[in-house]
Amino acid sequence: MTKVLILGGGGMIGQKLAQKIIAENTYPDLELTLFDRAFPATSLGCEAITGDVTDQATLTGLAATRPDIIYQLASIVSGQAETEFDLGWAVNMMPMWHLLNALKDEHILSGNTYRPRFVFTSSIAVFGGPYPEKISDEFLSAPQTSYGAQKAACELMLTDFSRKGFVDGLSLRLPTICVRPGKANAAASSFFSGIIREPLNGVEAILPVPNSVRHWHASPRSAAGFLVHAASLDTELLQGRRALNLPGFSCTVEEQIEALRRVAGQGPVDLIKPVRDEAICKIVDGWPRNFEPTRAIDLGFKAESSFDEIIETYIADDLNS
Amino acid sequence: MTKVLILGGGGMIGQKLAQKIIAENTYPDLELTLFDRAFPATSLGCEAITGDVTDQATLTGLAATRPDIIYQLASIVSGQAETEFDLGWAVNMMPMWHLLNALKDEHILSGNTYRPRFVFTSSIAVFGGPYPEKISDEFLSAPQTSYGAQKAACELMLTDFSRKGFVDGLSLRLPTICVRPGKANAAASSFFSGIIREPLNGVEAILPVPNSVRHWHASPRSAAGFLVHAASLDTELLQGRRALNLPGFSCTVEEQIEALRRVAGQGPVDLIKPVRDEAICKIVDGWPRNFEPTRAIDLGFKAESSFDEIIETYIADDLNS
Numbered sequence: 001m002t003k004v005l006i007l008g009g010g011g012m013i014g015q016k017l018a019q020k021i022i023a024e025n026t027y028p029d030l031e032l033t034l035f036d037r038a039f040p041a042t043s044l045g046c047e048a049i050t051g052d053v054t055d056q057a058t059l060t061g062l063a064a065t066r067p068d069i070i071y072q073l074a075s076i077v078s079g080q081a082e083t084e085f086d087l088g089w090a091v092n093m094m095p096m097w098h099l100l101n102a103l104k105d106e107h108i109l110s111g112n113t114y115r116p117r118f119v120f121t122s123s124i125a126v127f128g129g130p131y132p133e134k135i136s137d138e139f140l141s142a143p144q145t146s147y148g149a150q151k152a153a154c155e156l157m158l159t160d161f162s163r164k165g166f167v168d169g170l171s172l173r174l175p176t177i178c179v180r181p182g183k184a185n186a187a188a189s190s191f192f193s194g195i196i197r198e199p200l201n202g203v204e205a206i207l208p209v210p211n212s213v214r215h216w217h218a219s220p221r222s223a224a225g226f227l228v229h230a231a232s233l234d235t236e237l238l239q240g241r242r243a244l245n246l247p248g249f250s251c252t253v254e255e256q257i258e259a260l261r262r263v264a265g266q267g268p269v270d271l272i273k274p275v276r277d278e279a280i281c282k283i284v285d286g287w288p289r290n291f292e293p294t295r296a297i298d299l300g301f302k303a304e305s306s307f308d309e310i311i312e313t314y315i316a317d318d319l320n321s
Numbered sequence: 322m323t324k325v326l327i328l329g330g331g332g333m334i335g336q337k338l339a340q341k342i343i344a345e346n347t348y349p350d351l352e353l354t355l356f357d358r359a360f361p362a363t364s365l366g367c368e369a370i371t372g373d374v375t376d377q378a379t380l381t382g383l384a385a386t387r388p389d390i391i392y393q394l395a396s397i398v399s400g401q402a403e404t405e406f407d408l409g410w411a412v413n414m415m416p417m418w419h420l421l422n423a424l425k426d427e428h429i430l431s432g433n434t435y436r437p438r439f440v441f442t443s444s445i446a447v448f449g450g451p452y453p454e455k456i457s458d459e460f461l462s463a464p465q466t467s468y469g470a471q472k473a474a475c476e477l478m479l480t481d482f483s484r485k486g487f488v489d490g491l492s493l494r495l496p497t498i499c500v501r502p503g504k505a506n507a508a509a510s511s512f513f514s515g516i517i518r519e520p521l522n523g524v525e526a527i528l529p530v531p532n533s534v535r536h537w538h539a540s541p542r543s544a545a546g547f548l549v550h551a552a553s554l555d556t557e558l559l560q561g562r563r564a565l566n567l568p569g570f571s572c573t574v575e576e577q578i579e580a581l582r583r584v585a586g587q588g589p590v591d592l593i594k595p596v597r598d599e600a601i602c603k604i605v606d607g608w609p610r611n612f613e614p615t616r617a618i619d620l621g622f623k624a625e626s627s628f629d630e631i632i633e634t635y636i637a638d639d640l641n642s
Contacts, residue, residue: 149481160470
């Protein structure tokens with residue numbers, strides 16, 4: 001039996017991951033548990049526990065079930081972590097600390113035999129400018145948001161608890177996930193999806209930044225693929241550097257729009273309305289634009305190789321569902 | 322009046338710092354408080370509070386005195402943090418979290434006017450191999466010890482609390498401090514000082530690593546100088562990157578010994594006995610060897626430019642005291 005626990009299992013990526021694990025029968029004898037504050041109306045047919053990661057006793061209880069694989073995806077988004085400082089650290093960092101300690105206790109209780117695979121969704125927000133043209137695997141983490149600082153602190157803890165053998169963890173620095181299905185969210189990056197998703201649904205979309213803005217993208221399908229791949233990776237190959245810059249596709253907003261025209265024609269493109277938003281311009285200006293994720297590619301992580309493909313993935317997986 | 326608080330004020334560097342501030346009359350109307358678990362027998366004539374940084378109420382009380390400048394030097398050494406995992410995180414990280422939160426509370430209580438300068442002694446242990454020949458200011462922090470992970474996590478917190486304006490902090494990644502006066506300690510780096518200090522005191526010293534080992538050094542006098550300089554620095558110049566690789570001098574053990582011969586003659590050199598210790602060799606093999614600390618040099622931080630000078634500093638400041 002393989003026990004898999006997804007913290008943040010009610011979120012967009014958590015749901016994609018659970019769907020993939022179930023649909024592809026990744027684990028022959030699967031016991032899948034999702035944990036989140038809330039879940040979508042449609043059930044995936046696996047256990048779904050409603051709770052809050054800030055409750056330490058809850059985390060201790062989850063650790064006591066000794067999952068073989070733990071995905072830690074639960075967090076508040078960057079915009080909220082920036083406006084609600086205390087909440088950001090309380091949700092995005094402290095639960096990691098308590099959970100790792102609870103898992104260490106289980107490791108010790110088990111006579112050092114229990115050592116779960118622990119996959120943490122970090123973010124390219126661990127980086128801060130000024131940037132080189134392409135961010136290498138050896139570029140410093142100097143976050144300029146609370147969200148990025150919290151993710152980076154979690155990476156450090158996970159690496160150290162892993163080095164000591166209490167868990168076997170890795171941190172995945174996800175690109176911006178695009179095209180996100182559903183509604184726009186509070187993230188400043190929301191428009192990167194919005195300018196594709198809304199037009200494909202016949203709805204007008206606001207573009208708050210210049211066409212020349214370059215960013216780093218991967219699809220929700222790639223994100224789920226990264227997570228499944230990370231769970232089976234030989235972590236010895238990481239040689240102690242357990243935080244990975246993942247592959248993605250770098251393009252400008254103009255290139256996003258060109259891809260939309262190629263894939264769906266001029267009609268959707270006409271629904272994109274440029275309305276500059278200085279606040280969003282300023283935030284986005286501090287973001288990474290391109291990466292050279294050599295290690296992750298060598299380790300077999302795969303993402304899209306064009307923005308056309310990212311749009312096609314959205315159409316295939318999410319447009320009419 | 323300038324209120325200065327030194328956490329870890331009973332330790333070697335804390336004492337050097339306090340002595341320097343007092344002797345040089347750095348602040349005209351000084352109110353200096355040292356805090357530590359224990360103090361040397363000789364008092365410096367300033368307030369010395371005995372306590373433990375792991376006691377949260379104590380930290381809240383210290384924050385409530387609203388020091389203008391806070392030096393956070395309190396920590397356990399790398400060797401102890403490695404063998405006593407829980408204690409390492411409890412001493413080397415959690416107090417930073419609680420202290421920063423207590424200072425944030427004071428900031429808010431003061432109507433956002435109280436914003437202390439906060440100088441944190443981080444370490445080159447935030448780095449982990451493989452290394453480039455010289456570590457640049459943009460090289461990633463990928464610690465391979467708990468001590469390094471704890472220091473790096475503190476850096477992230479201090480930077481984020483500073484970015485939000487609650488404190489005005491910077492983290493100094495100190496080189497290995499050499500020549501340490503007094504007795505050998507539990508740090509694996511202890512021999513770098515020992516092979517100079519013991520012979521100068523007519524005592525045999527064990528050299529546990531090959532002559533070819535290269536490392537990164539600065540004197541206790543330089544360390545105190547870094548700390549005083551950091552307290553008066555215009556932090557706007559840091560442009561959000563508040564953790565600094567400091568200047569030092571890179572040399573091999575062989576070059577250390579050659580410098581000892583030049584400064585003190587063959588007699589002391591004959592007291593160095595090579596007795597290889599595989600455990601220490603393995604630890605030291607994971608350490609940085611050389612840096613290119615351009616930012617810190619441009620910001621006016623100064624260290625020795627030869628190992629001869631480092632030895633002469635020890636002789637002048639500590640040999641017969």
